[in-house]
Amino acid sequence: MTNSAIAHLIDEAAVRDAIVRFADVAVRGDYDAFRARWSEDATWVIGDTATTRSMCHEAARGPGESYYRNNGVWTDTFRRTRDGWVFTNRTFQYLWLDFSPFTGDISWPGTGAR
Structure with a gap:
């Protein structure tokens, strides 16, 4: 394992530990320990907020011979309003990006197009 991978595992364990300690002090009603779990x-x-993560795959062919394909993850936060849910933040993280030409044949059902 690399030092980076080990550091990631240590951080992940520390975050999980913080969640467990939070639950423990909340259930026991230990107000001083509860306050200590929070930054100033x-x-x-x-309330009416939500967070989601969703996978995305996009493929497009632009003018000429321009191509674009990617896989990524959307991380979104929403707030409920009287008109419904609205985005309060939207972040996209590329997992894979490719600009090479597409290969293969595509057939659209019912059109006979190839």
Whole structure:
């Protein structure tokens, strides 16, 4: 394992530990320990918000011989309003990106096009 991978595992374990400790002090009603789990500028929002992660695959052919394909992950946060859910933040992380020409044949059902 690389040092980076080990550091990632240590950080992940520390985050999981923070979640477990939070649950423990909340259930026991230990107010001093509960306050110690939070930074001075922390916020705790309970209400009409949501967070999602969704996979995305895009493929497009532009003018001339320009091609674009990618796989990525959208991480979104939403807020409920009287008109429905709206984005409050949207972030895209590329996992794979390719600009090479497409290969293969495509057939659209019912059109006979190839």
